[in-house]
Every structure is written in C-alpha cells, then in structure tokens.
Amino acid sequence: MSPGNYDGVVCFGGVDWWYHNRGHYDLQMMREFSARMPVLYINSIGMRVPRVGEGAMFVKRVTRKLKSLSRGLVRVRKNFGVFSPVFGPGRLGEIVAPFVPGQIRRAARRMGIRNPLVWVACPPGVRFLDALDPAALVYQRTDRFEAFAGVDPEFISACNERLLRDADLTLYCSSLLLDEEREKTPHPAFVDHGVDFDTFERAGLEARDPADVASIPRPRAGFVGGIDAHTFDPELFLELARRMDDVQFVLVGGCSLPEDWCTLPNVHLLGRKPYDEVARYMAASDVLLMPWNKSDWVRACNPVKLKEYLAVGRPIVSTDFHELASYAELVRTASDAEGFEREIRAALAKPFDPAPGRERVRSATWTAHAERVLELLAKSGVHSLSSPTTNR
Template sequence: MRGAQPAPGLSVKGQNWDGLVVIASGTSWDDTWLSEKHLALHLSRHVPVLFVDPPMSVLTPLRKPLLRESMRGPRLRMLGSNLARLTPMTVPGISRPGLRSVGEWLTRRAIARAVSRMGASVDGLVVASLDDVFGACDARVTVLYGTDDWVAGAELMGISSGWLRRRERLRLENADVVVAVSQELAQRWSQTAATVVVIPNGCDTGHFARVDEVDASSAVTLPDPIAGFIGHLSERIDIGLLEGVAAAGCSLLLVGPRQLTFDLDRMTALLAHENVQWVGAQPFSDLPALMRRIHVGLTPYTDSDFNRGSDPLKTLEYLAAGRPVVVTDLPSSRRIPAGLVNVCTTPEEFTETTLRLLSQAPDAALAEERRAYARSQNWEARTLDFVAIFSAARPGRHAARAAGDPGSPAPTR
C-alpha cells in the first residue's frame, strides 16, 4: 500500500490531472484507515485523485502523535501514480466556533491553489465531513459522502446536536449528490437532499484473503481459540458484551485505539482479566497477522441511532478472512445474507454464540462462502459506483458500469 511519504521519482507536474476527483477527507491519511482512504486508493486506479487531509496546525501532532508524518515533506505531494495528497495548514484551536471558519477558509484556499498548480480539470469534489469545503474548486459534480450519522454522533464528538443539524442541512442542500452508506441514512437525508444514493462500505478483500497463509502475530500471547474485536474502543461499543465473553473464560483479543473517556472503570477491570489482551492501535498492514490469531470475530455495537445508520468495515474484514462473526442486531447486520453472520439480540445469546463457535472446528466450505460474499462487497465494486456518478456529470465519458446496472447505487429520490 502507498505510504504517507512522497513517492520517489513522481512529480505533481509530471502527470495529466484531467478528470481529477478531490476527496476532502474527515480523517488524515496517516490516521486509522477509514472509508475515504480506501476509496482514494481504489479510485486512483481509474481516475486521478487528490486526497485532502483535514486541516492541521503545528500543535496537532502533540494531540495525535500518529500524525507527525503528516507534517514532513511538502504540503502537496505524490503518493503514487494518479494519487496526490494535500495537507492544509491552519491556526491552532479550530474546534472553537470562531476559528473553525478560519480553518475551513484555509482548506478551501489550499485546495484551490493545489488544483491550479496541478493544472487540473475537476470532475468531482467529494466531501466526507460537514466542513464548509464546497466551492473550493470548480467541480462538475459535488458529492457529500456520509459514512456516519453526524447528528446522532453529537454526544460522541462532544458537539451540539443543534449546531450539527444546521450544518448538515446546509451541506445536504448544497451537494449535487449525497452518498449514504446505509438505507437508514438515505431515508433521512432524502427529505432534504435532491439526490441520495446508497453505497455501503467496501472491503479490501485482497488484504485479508490469505490470512491463514501469513505468519501469526507474535504480539498476541493468549491461548487459542481466540475471540477478537478489531476497531475503536469507544461509546459505540457495548462493553457489557465484551465483559460477558471475558467472564465466560474465552480468550479475548482487543485491537484498536481506545477512547480514554470510555467507561474508564469498566475498561480497566476488563483489561485486568488474564484472558483479555489489548494490543492497542495497529497499522493496517499488520491486521492480517493479528487476524490469523482470531478464530471468531466480534462486532459488539450498541443499539443506538448512530450505530443504526452505520455500516461497520470490520464485519466485512472478518468475513474476508473467512472467520465466523458474532454481531449485534443492527440494520447493517441484517443486510448480510443469513448464515454468514450470527446476529444476536441479547447479551446471553452473544456470549453463548461466541462460545459455541469457538468450540467448533473450522468449516472450509462456509469460510469460502464468507470470503465470496466479502469479494462481492469489495472496494473495487464501490469505486465503480462512484465512477458512475462522476461519469454521469461529464458528457462523452462512460463509467465501467452504467448507473442502472446491477450493483450500482440507486437514487432514493
């Protein structure tokens, strides 16, 4: 995978940027791999892409050490053929209302200057946050990419729900196309937006297809078999479900960053169990080796408005590795064919199902069914859905799959 540093031998000036797609991400390239980064990597195989980090100040790496690499090298640099990255700089404190607009203005200016320097014609501007970025460049189509229910996540982010609701309405009204990762989000947003299409999250199936052939991670010290959770340990997670699995005596592996304010006492008690190991945030490149040690994947989300509108990436990644999965009863779980995931409605059922699956020998045929489903949901398929949106806005261009073909996004309005 392409890294954060400029690609040697490649120059922004040395490429044709006709038909550029600008992706203004809600998460830095150097942070956790989320939808925008996956989309940028796969989209760059079809069209030129400029990935734009959220604005940073010189103090940002002090708060998020993972982002130190973002400050090194030029602000506009090549990551690989057809893929460039821009890191806008801003003043410290942009989370404050008065300074937020300054950060947004600096981001729009940075994008405009980058597009001019690249000599690009822009087919699409994709914004994956509620930041005021539309208008940064002359794009044939503007897309609001909604990977989460921003308003429902107000408490998680510590932001006023009323303020988020007003910003969300403005962005929905201004976007030419709104992409939602779930039908639940699409139904709500279609009351305001002119055009809403559903494009669920995808899966980097190639990254997890050969999990059983890689060397297992030496960082994991738990005895087999292991139930594992990969993701952000935050308020989205039902900690009671993890406590139940641990109390049953299962080896429980936790992989991912931890929200320090998340149920501090209960998390401390959970991690004190001898049969529980937390390895912290791990690079995406290391996840297959960690997945090798996991026998059953867990998606223990709470039944909240925020989670009902989400589409967890990790469930697909467990399936891509051929692993059995235990999930809570959410709409995203119900869209997966019956038999490929184990949907649980009570804490007792979640624990009992995990214990049962851990005790069973691997089923090679069922594992291949899981992998096959994950392949049908891969990022390449999702990318072609986005390409169809951009192609529809540019006369004379044809997408690899027309917008009415099976698997393409269907407008909800």
Template structure:
C-alpha cells in the same frame, strides 16, 4: 480530471472506504490527480490529553502505490491551532488553505468529493462540481449542542447544493433519500487478501481468542460489554481488540483491568491474519441511532475471513443472511461468545483454523472493485452534467 477529497480519516496504513475507493479510481484513470485532505492535527487538544502534540504535515506527495503513477496522489494535513470556541474562523482558515493548495497544484476546476462535512465551506466558496459521500450520520452522534448544530448546518448545505449524494447504508438511503435523490454504494472488502491462508500473528495471545477489528471508539464500542466478555473468557481465552484506539483514558483502564488485550492499529494488509486465526469474531457495539446509520466494513471482512461471528443487533449484522453470524442482545452476548468459543474448540481445537469456511462468491460480490465501479458511474454522471450545463 482533478479530484479534491475532504476526508474524515488520514491516509495511513489502516485503509478505510476513502482510501480503497480513491486508490481504485486512480488505478482506473491514469490521468486522474487527487488532493486528499486529511483531518487537521490539533496540538492544543493533544497536549491537554494523553496524546503527543504535533503539527500537521502540510502538503506532501502520497506514498508509492502499485499501479498508480507518482504525483497522482497528494496529501494535505492542516493544523488546527485553536478550538472553535476561541477562533470562530477556524473552518474558514481551513477552507482557504485547501483552496491555496489546489491552486499550487494547478487544479483549476477540480471535482469536490466531500466526506468531512466541513467541506460544505468549499461548496459555498466555489463553483466546483461536487459529490457528498455520507458514511456516518454525525447529526445523530452524541456531541455537544454546538457541535451538533454545526454539523446539521453543514449537511443542509451539502444536501441542497451538491450535484450528487452517495450513501453507504440502507438507513442513510432512507433518511437522506427522503430529502433528495441519493445513490447507495455500500462498503466492501479486499477479497484477494482473504483467499490466502495466513500464518498466526505472533502478538495474538495463546489459547482461544475472540477478536474485534475496528477503530475503538465510544460512539461504537460497548465498553461494559467488552469488559464482561473478557471476564467470562478468563482462564480459557482472551478478548482481543485490534485497531486504532480512540477511547478515553478511563475506558482504556477499565478494559485493561479486565484482561482485554488491545493490540492497537495494524496495517490493512495484516488484518486478514488476525481474522483468520480468531476462534470467534465479535461485534460488541452499542445500538443507537448513530450506529444504525452505519454499513460496517467489518461485516464484509468478517464474512470473507470465514470465521464464526457474534454481534449485537447492529445494522448490517442483524439483517445479514449467514449461518455463521449469531446476533445476540446485550443480556445474551457474553454467553453467546463463550458458547461459540467452546464450539470451535470441540470442532477442531482452540486457536487453529478449524471450521474456517470461505464463500468466495459472496466475498467477490462485495469486493472494493465493484464499489469503485459504482462511484466511477456517479462521477461520470456528475462530469457529463457539468459539461452539458
């Protein structure tokens, strides 16, 4: 079977849902081939901002991966030359490039897996069997009217025409399931990576550390709350943010001024060490309709790490039954973090693994291998239906 995946994230060292699921499927099926379509680079946008502009890398073989044969995974990174307001056909050009690439790889009748809603153009342009994997409700994100209207129109096509729809959270199951039948496949965790005790990362600052792991983005991160938490920890510890930084320049400057330590992205294989050596793990997220649609991967990672957690009342954390998770509103969050850090210090010493409690059974139940099994069942239904038709 051939599979074309239109992804919202690039295939890099920071593994997210798409990479875990695709790699798991490739290991299960030695005959599977995947074209993984990454987000297009935007040199003009980068040049106008603070990033280094670069062209997309085009088609290339995926990196070597254990248990996956060479040339089973291909990556395509297009280039977005002009903004949509200038080039009205930018999405059509993207779709044509994807179609040309599938032909060049000899993928005559692949299955289409849409994560980036722009994949709706491929649904309209082909007769490919299709799966829509909804991981974020971008129709609820704070975007321009034009961007919101574009995403709504794309999702209408996907919900109406895709053969299968998968969602990652109960909130998405309720909202999208009201329109058509959907399958709930939550996010997960690489359990094996958390069962082994790791050495403390050298770049973690000394003293107590309250650690957040995840992409730093204004859609999720409460910048004001992070700044207040860092100020409250001054003299005793630090707030440490680990993950790709997509914050605006002004937001970064505010955090740096309050002493927040932003370490940037770290390979997924290194993340367990940061979580295991946190005194407290934190989730200073905004609570919005958009964040309520999510199933945070960090919920499963934090629980697998076995550390105390303080989170704002966001989806996933506010509903979990776990004595180690404290849910605190915006007004009480900072005090809850400071109190949790102090409690760890009293228990066995700040900056140690004191009090780390791992529940292997809970972690195993959320392992990515379970999620791969669920997605494989959905793909099997899709293929069987196509064969019958």
C-alpha cells in the same frame, strides 16, 4: 450546482491519513480513484473541538494534528497527494477559514487538478465549497455524523442539509439512512463498503499468526477496529470477558477510552496495526466480534469490518444493527454479555464453513464499488477528463 467535467478529486476526508486505519471508505475510494486521475486527500478538518478534560487523549490529538500539519503536501503514491491545511474546529477555525480555500487550490494545482470533483466525507468541509467552485459534488453520507459524540449536532445537521441539497451524488452505506433522506437529496445511491477480498481471503487460508499473537493461547475471540465509546460497548465487553475467563480476547485497534479501562488478564490490547497487517490479526482469531453499543450512530452504521471478517472466514458474533439483516444467515447476534457468551461457545463448539460468507462478498471489491460510483456520476452528467493510469 450545475455539474461539469472534472480533472481530479479533492476529498475532504473523514480521518487523518497519517494516524487512522486506511480501510475507511473515503481512503479506499480515493485509492481507487487515484488509479484513474489525480487525487488530493484533505486530512480531516474536524467535527468536534478537543477538550482539555480529555486528559492524555487531548494531548495526543493536538500533538498528532500538529505533526500532520507540519508535513505539508505529501505524494504518498502516484496521483495521490495528502494535505493538512492550517485549520481547526472552534475559534481557530473561524480565524483561519478565509485562508483555507487558497491553501487547497495551491495544493490541488500541484497535483494537476484545476477542475475538481469535490468529495465530502467530513461535513464541515461544506463551508469551502463556494470558494473552490467544484465541477461537481459528491457527499459521502456513510454515517449519521450529527450523532457523533462531542459534536455540535445543530451545526453538523446544517452542514448535512446543505450537502444533501447540493450534491450531484449522495452515497449511503446504510439503507436506513437512505430511506430517511431519499427525498432530501436529488441523486441518492446505496454504494456500501467494499473489501480487499483477495488480501483477506488469503490471510484466512494461510492463517499465519502475527508474532505478538502467536504466544496467546486458544481459543481466541478477536476484535479489529477503533475502540471508541461512540461505537464500542466497553461495559458489555468487560462483562463478557469476565464471564469467559477460559477465552483469550485479542483487541487490535486505536483506543480512545481511558487507559485503565480494561485490566483483565485474558484481554490483550495490541494497539493500532497497519492496514496491510490487519487481515492476519483477524485470521489469528477463532471467532470475531462486533460488540457495539445501541446508539443512533450504530443503528445507522454498516462497518467495513463486516465484509473483511466474512472474507477472512471466521465465525462472527455481533450486536444487532439495521444493516445486519442482509447478512442474518452469516452472523450470530446477541444483545448482552450472556447472549454473546452463548453464541461464542456455540461457534467454537462446531466446525465452521467459511465458503458462504466468502462467496457473499467476493465480488464486493473496492474496485467494483469505485467503478459503480463513476457510472452513477456519468449518469448525472459528470465525467472525468482524466484517462486511467497504472497506479497499483
């Protein structure tokens, strides 16, 4: 692919705008890009086929996908359009795939995009690259996608290999993945997650409890994020909550675990909250947690909530993972429930100084990281034809 000039971005997103936390890397980057040029965000076309055996979760996933499809193209803000093409994984995808590029081109034209930079955060989007004829390609390699639970690892690996080969810029959040694949892609770069620093710092300083947290006694240990088996360790968490029945555990986020996975009286499952509110939920905790499992996915992760936790300014206890080495002096680590209990009690027993953590991430804003991506593209000969807009 020979890079050229582009007049907007078509992003094959890794999530669905309507149903997922808007703190995700691709959504945040597209928000920033839309201040400079038109953006068309394609809701995730999926990496795995929902299974009937998932029970209520299967019905939930299918229902929300149908609702997403019914919305068509929606301009959610100036220069930012969200679109769900008629597509799906598995057999349905094979049938309708030839019609997807036309759907996307029409939606892009309505956004004023005719020479798109295509940004891929969902590897199966690679199948539409030739038909879209992009001016340039950015591959967001922010996770080990082929290790995601339920995907066809051979298919996702094949998508990954082509994207690595053809991308004008491949973005990494994990130095582990970058080191593994540096020789496979012509323009790799480490540009990790940003943070809406002012929002999260302000929440930490103001410390106003949301209404559904105010009545929960202290001390509180909080987790904000997806409660999903491919990242979250339910066995570790349940053992921890049983050991610490004098602590209230507040979990905020969508959950794909069985509905009855946790019935402990000191665990409060508050569900998914709008992105604009999550900082207040973090600030309502006395200590913040990342109880990850030990999967290949987690080993190569770099969760966005780490910088958000640091900006809010509360003690952090986490399972160890590769990228955490860069924050070793700012985060307590543990490998089992006993270790988590020990570190949580130590954090609660002494005054905490949030200043070092906040200073570490103060300049790591999403705006700064988006500007870094634009600089890297320009160095590769890829330039925007659009002028910045006032879009904030």
